[in-house]
Amino acid sequence: MPNWANIDTVLLDMDGTLLDLHFDNHFWLELIPQAYAKRHQISLAEAHDIMTHRYEEVQGQLQWYCLDYWQQELQLPIMELKREIQHLISIRDDAIVFLKALKAAGKELILLTNAHRDSLSLKVEMTELDQYLDLLISTHDYGVSKEEQSLWQQVQEDLRFDKERTLFVDDSAAVLASAKRFGIGHLLAVANPDSKQPSRQLAGYENITDYRDILPI
Secondary structure (H helix, E strand, C coil), X not given: CCCHHHCCEEEECCECCCECCHHHHHHHHHHHHHHHHHHHCXXXXXXXHHHHHHHHHHCCCHHXXXXXXXXXXHCCCHHXXXXXXXXXXXXXXXXXXXXXXXXXXXXXXXXXXXXXXXXXXXXXXXXXXXXXXCEEEEHHHCCCCCCCHHHHHHHHHHHCCCHHHEEEEECCHHHHHHHHHHCCCEEEEECCCCCCCCCCCCCCCEEECCHHHHCCC
């Protein structure tokens, strides 16, 4: 349970933290290999192997999250393909009540996502997530991902939040480690980012599977 009396600002990841990661996993792990195989007239197995290698090459870097990068690299209409399955975009069942409770408790709520602005816009369009937040930040605006210390330095300089009185919530061990290195005082890991996958604990962090278990009183 976070000590809410010691927290003023809550920084929240989007995909897997507020939104169900199933959409993104299905898109990048299933739909993109299918479209790549069709576009380049290769087998689906070959396409999966190629995409796995390409993802590994840029994992954690801003390119991994950049739709412009993938559209150029793969010669695929990325946003068009996203819209084909936009019905899969959904808010986690426990997220809205959590956000409302935090707002009622007087916390500042900031979305801090590595998602490309086009992806962020689509997800806001589909979920109206923005109505529950004070500010929405894409790391693309800073030119560097959350995995890098310079991102945290730039955001802290802009927003002037007290990092010792800030809670950061994410489903990525690498991103949480970066936030910890920067000195964010309170960290929370999401153990069940994809509703279609089993939960997994992120070692070294407090893990949560249902925000309703930690609502501020």
